[in-house]
Amino acid sequence: MSYSILLEESIMQKGIYATAGSKMLANFTAPISAAVADSLEAGGMQIAGRAKMSEFGASGLYDDSPCTLLTEAVNAFCSDKNDAILCNDYTGTIAANAARRGLCYIHPTYGTVSRYGLIPAVCSMDQIGVLCKVPSVGFEILAIIAGYDARDGAMLPSANDGGGRTVGFNNNDGGDKRTADTRRTAALPVISVAKMPLYAEIYRQITQILCSAELSGNISRYDGIKFGYAAKDYSDLRELYTKSRTEAFGEDLKLSALIGAMVLGAMCYEKYYDKAMRLRRVIKESVCWDGFDVLRYIHDADGKDAIVFAIFSRLCGLPSLSVQECTYVADAGNEHALSMIAVADEQ
Amino acid sequence: MNSFSGYENIAMIEPGDDERGVLKARFDEIAESFKLLLKYDASTVSPLVSVFDVPCVLREDISQKLLSREELLSGALDSHDGYFKVPSTLE
Numbered sequence: 001m002s003y004s005i006l007l008e009e010s011i012m013q014k015g016i017y018a019t020a021g022s023k024m025l026a027n028f029t030a031p032i033s034a035a036v037a038d039s040l041e042a043g044g045m046q047i048a049g050r051a052k053m054s055e056f057g058a059s060g061l062y063d064d065s066p067c068t069l070l071t072e073a074v075n076a077f078c079s080d081k082n083d084a085i086l087c088n089d090y091t092g093t094i095a096a097n098a099a100r101r102g103l104c105y106i107h108p109t110y111g112t113v114s115r116y117g118l119i120p121a122v123c124s125m126d127q128i129g130v131l132c133k134v135p136s137v138g139f140e141i142l143a144i145i146a147g148y149d150a151r152d153g154a155m156l157p158s159a160n161d162g163g164g165r166t167v168g169f170n171n172n173d174g175g176d177k178r179t180a181d182t183r184r185t186a187a188l189p190v191i192s193v194a195k196m197p198l199y200a201e202i203y204r205q206i207t208q209i210l211c212s213a214e215l216s217g218n219i220s221r222y223d224g225i226k227f228g229y230a231a232k233d234y235s236d237l238r239e240l241y242t243k244s245r246t247e248a249f250g251e252d253l254k255l256s257a258l259i260g261a262m263v264l265g266a267m268c269y270e271k272y273y274d275k276a277m278r279l280r281r282v283i284k285e286s287v288c289w290d291g292f293d294v295l296r297y298i299h300d301a302d303g304k305d306a307i308v309f310a311i312f313s314r315l316c317g318l319p320s321l322s323v324q325e326c327t328y329v330a331d332a333g334n335e336h337a338l339s340m341i342a343v344a345d346e347q
Numbered sequence: 348m349n350s351f352s353g354y355e356n357i358a359m360i361e362p363g364d365d366e367r368g369v370l371k372a373r374f375d376e377i378a379e380s381f382k383l384l385l386k387y388d389a390s391t392v393s394p395l396v397s398v399f400d401v402p403c404v405l406r407e408d409i410s411q412k413l414l415s416r417e418e419l420l421s422g423a424l425d426s427h428d429g430y431f432k433v434p435s436t437l438e
Contacts (some may be wrong), residue, residue, distance in 0.1 A: 227422030277394030317398030
């Protein structure tokens with residue numbers, strides 16, 4: 001079946017503009033096509049156009065204020081005829097927005113979808129996922145875009161798969177967690193109980209440090225010389241660099257450049273950046289899959305903590321499925337378990 | 348150079364007074380919140396650089412032509428004889 005799919009403005013299509021939501025790339029025409037764009041076309045999918053995004057996808061990284069562009073894009077998607085949007089949601093903001101609007105966001109295992117032709121933001125978390133209305137459609141699309149690509153140096157060789165799956169639950173559920181979800185998990189053999197992710201209380205700081213460091217490095221290439229926006233009035237090279245970046249970057253990008261400069265500097269490297277990388281390892285290694293295949297995190301009433309669970313999956317490189325009332329997280333390469341849950345849910 | 352203006356210099360950003368005030372307020376608040384990390388001990392583990400610890404394998408050094416010189420220069424501010432042209436750096 002052919003689906004109608006939009007590509008976020010950071011995913012390149014040869015000859016078409018690719019702005020990454022930034023004035024810096026307002027005049028940039030993509031010289032190549034992203035691997036996912038080629039895969040969609042080869043798979044008989046229809047690329048219907050571009051979807052708006054926040055500047056380099058950084059909205060929500062430093063505060064909770066809603067990004068107008070992102071909200072508009074999600075709202076427009078709710079009522080249009082398109083089936084899915086491919087996005088790079090490294091902050092978890094799109095997943096949280098999707099859950100609030102009754103949509104679904106599938107975040108694949110890090111390294112299963114090629115990032116060739118994706119404008120880079122945070123390389124250790126960049127991963128193209130699927131925003132969709134019907135989860136089973138999203139997984140069909142994911143199956144088309146997933147696969148090894150030597151042009152992306154951080155790809156996993158393959159994803160595992162298997163038969164029956166087991167689901168674990170967090171402690172926010174209230175009441176009898178096991179009986180409350182019998183219908184949802186009828187297709188799955190056993191149910192276990194899991195706790196909240198470790199150190200969830202400092203996820204925001206860890207992601208701000210890691211994302212700022214990587215984002216500041218990636219946006220250092222924008223200097224007004226090679227491509228992108230260039231300031232009109234300057235007297236020397238340094239002034240061209242500085243004016244171009246100051247005039248073209250928005251507030252969140254400037255902030256990421258400044259915080260990146262701080263955490264990577266000699267005074268703060270060990271105290272913050274190195275520490276955040278170590279804590280990321282502790283968080284990742286705290287996840288134990290003994291006895292279950294999927295962790296189910298129930299969102300609070302207003303859905304505000306949906307982003308916490310989304311960040312958890314990005315920090316650990318794990319696949320996740322964000323839906324209206326919860327986020328499911330599976331072990332690396334175990335998207336199959338998430339798709340089983342999605343299908344059971346639809347039925 | 349461990350100050351806001353020092354970070355502006357490294358980041359090559361020079362906001363006007365109003366924007367600078369907003370950025371500095373947000374920067375200070377975020378930097379203050381980073382101190383929370385100091386309460387946690389992670390000294391016994393190594394920093395996580397790649398989520399799956401995939402070994403860095405050097406690929407064969409094979410020359411590939413991805414883009415032509417014209418394509419690479421198509422978005423440049425200015426070019427000359429097939430090279431990027433930049434403002435003069437010496438008087």
